[in-house]
Amino acid sequence: MGGNGTSGAAAVIGLGSMGFGMAQSLLRAGFVVAGYDPASVALDRLAAAGGRAAASPGDAARGADVVVAVVVNADQTEAVLFGADGCADAMAPDGVVVSCATMAPERARALAKRLEAAGRHYLDAPMSGGAARAADGSLTMLASGSEAAFARAEAALAAMTGTLYRLGDAAGQGAAFKMVNQLLAGVHIAAACEAMAFASREGLDLARVFDVITQSAGNSWMFENRVPHILDGDYAPKSAVEIFVKDLGIVVDMARASRFPVPVAGAALQMFLMTAAAGMGRDDDASVARLYARIAGLDLPGQE
Amino acid sequence: MGGNGTSGAAAVIGLGSMGFGMAQSLLRAGFVVAGYDPASVALDRLAAAGGRAAASPGDAARGADVVVAVVVNADQTEAVLFGADGCADAMAPDGVVVSCATMAPERARALAKRLEAAGRHYLDAPMSGGAARAADGSLTMLASGSEAAFARAEAALAAMTGTLYRLGDAAGQGAAFKMVNQLLAGVHIAAACEAMAFASREGLDLARVFDVITQSAGNSWMFENRVPHILDGDYAPKSAVEIFVKDLGIVVDMARASRFPVPVAGAALQMFLMTAAAGMGRDDDASVARLYARIAGLDLPGQE
Structure with a gap:
């Protein structure tokens, strides 16, 4: 931990709605926070909140005790750690x-191995919860890693999380729990969409369907959300x-690699792919x- | 409503865990209750609880103001109403x-039409909630039907339900809401099973998976249950x-009839069919x- 009455020096790489909220939580807890994001508007927002806008991942991470990587996937994580002007050496x-x-768990294991070879520690810490919980420091994290990694991250985790699961002593276990969650979350979103469109086809009042289902055995966190x-x-x-x-793609890749069938997740993935193929990926x-609704000519709210 | 200080005469057809619980709730509310079930043990249980064990659906329904049909499907409902010694005439x-x-909604509409032609009223009232809520009179019912049907059923509904949704003025609407719920419930059960088996394949502690998921965005009512x-x-x-x-079969039949695709429900149905095909239908x-687990050689609790 650093001196100057602070909790230490932290870097946040990726300052979207999640990363920025986590940076705010770290600042509030007394960390000196530097951050990096390719978008200058995100850097300006961090500076206005009291953080230091850095010019690169490595610049943000210079001397940091804790680097929080809040990017989209394994490739981006690898790039900000080990790419040009990356965090690992800085x-x-x-x-x-x-x-x-x-x-995927194997990617988390590989990143941990490479970082540990450089003398640093890696905490596999996928998260659950949206931007509001990032900003108020009440995220859920599904974490695994060495004792040393947990110990060094402790104050930062306390600042960012409401619920911290310690799911194992090696990278990859947090990732695997997260993928089980994503299997369910993805299927539930696709099912919610299928059910609401089916209800529309049957001529039901959709607001009423929402009322009834959220009080019935067909409810899910994703349906409600x-x-x-x-x-x-x-x-x-x-x-x-x-x-x-991406996430159901990881699930079906993991399952295929271990010769395990996931037909329900596979069907849900195809629905997300169809939706992306139709131009709605973003x-x-x-x-x-x-x-x-487009396929069946249904009149949903907001339908073109 | 009948005299003798009672709430009226009710018949309950089908005295399984749901029907018997509903009979108990009607008895507690002051109804004179007769019941029928092909299983003599179910009839004995009703008699012990203060009801009259009848010899047939028609015998149970003789003079009843309210007949509650708590059987498995549309065919059985049709049989107890209109079959030999059925309720409709009695x-x-x-x-x-x-x-x-x-x-299916069309079956509910057809039953209502036929019963109304005989001068009686029909309330389409599929339910949600298990045996415990049947017994304590706190079921949820997804009901639709004429004003007259609701009015005549009012005291019995009050005795049996905690939440009564009035979903329309004609039979079929309650059924359609229920099928939307069953689409979701069926998909969520299949997804829960797929996710837990996938977690087992990945070597995760399944009790821990339950803890984490029930606190995360992948949760559903069915996962938790x-x-x-x-x-x-x-x-x-x-x-x-x-x-x-049966229920996902009705969903895919309805969807096919209206030229509406339900690929996620279709995948879930196939998993229930595979499970039934493997000898576990009951x-x-x-x-x-x-x-x-059998397919992939996983070691789940209780696995042969």
């Missing part, structure tokens, strides 16, 4: 990387279709309902 | 049938695989997890 010699991207987007016809991306193209993932 | 001339089986059966290796049927073979519907 951060404190015994610092820890808290890696938040959803990725995503169906209001359908009712409002609001497909501005809170979480984009492409996220589940829209909200509830757009799967719009795909069904 | 019940009070302006009585109401509360029809609780899950069925059914996964404990998997963890306990307990496949004694609380709700059998065959129920979702076991608990969480047995879909055992099917994945």
Whole structure:
């Protein structure tokens, strides 16, 4: 931990709605925070909040005890750690990387191995919870890693999380739990969209369907969270279709590699792919309902 | 409503765990209750609880103001109403049938039409909630029907339900809402089983997976309800695989008839069919997890 009455020096790489919120939580907890994002508007926002806008991942990580990588996937994580002007060499010699991207367990294991070979620590820490919980420091993290990685990340984790699961002593276990969650989350979104479009086809009052289902055995966290987007016809991306193209893609790749069939997840993945193919990949993932509506000529709210 | 200080005369056809619980709720509310079930043990249980064990559906319904049909499907409902010694002719001339089986909307409409032609009223009233809520009078019912049907069933509905949705003025609408719920419920059970078996393949601690998922965005009502059966290796049927073979079968039949694709529900149906084909049709519907385990040689609790 650093001096000057602070909790230490932290770097946040990736300052989107999640990363920026996590940076705010770290600042509030007394960390000195530097951050990097390719978007200058994100850097300006960090500076306005009291952080240091860095010129590269390595610049942000210079001397940092904790580097929080909040990027989209394993490739981006690898690039910000080991690419040109990356974090791995710039951060404190015994610092820890808290890696938040959803990725296949084998990728997390490989990143950990490479980082540990450079003397640093790696915490596999995919997360659950949206931007609001990132900003108020109440994220859920599904974490695994060495004792040393947990110990060095402890104050930063306390600042960012409401619920911290310690799921194992090696990288990859947090990632695997996250992929089980994503299998379910992806299927539930596709099912919610299929069910609402089916209800529309049957001529039912969709607001009433939402009321009834959320009080019945057909409810899911995702049904409750995503169906209001359908009712409002609001497909501005809170979480984009492409996220589940990626995450269910990881699930089916993992399953295929271990010779395990996942036909329900496979069907859901095809629906996200159809929705992306129809030009809605960057829209909200509830757009799967719009795909069904377009196919069947249904009159959903917000339907072109 | 009948005299003698009672709430009226009710008949309950089908005295399984649901029907018997509903009979108890009607008795507690002051109804004179007669019941019929082909199983003599069910009739004895009703008699012990203060009801009259009848010799046939028609015998149970003789003079009843309200007939509650709690059988498995549309065919059985049709048989108890219109078959040999059925209820339709025996019940009070302006009585109401509360029809609780899950069925396609067109079947509910046809039954209502035929019953109304005989001067009686029909309430399309599929339900949600298990045996415990049947017994304590707190079921959820997804009801539709004429004003007259609702009015005549009012006291009985008050005795049996905690939440009564009035979903339309004609039979078929309650059924359609129920089928939307069953689409989701069936997909969520199959997804829960697929996810737990996938987690087992990945070597995760399944009890820990349950803890994490129930606190995360991948949760569903069905995940929370059914996964404990998997963890306990307990496949004694609380709700059998065959129920979702039937209910998802109705969903895909409805969808096909209206030229609407339901690929996610279709994939889930195939998993219930595979589980039934493997000899587990009468076991608990969480047995879909055992099917994945058998296919992949996983060591789930209770696995042979």
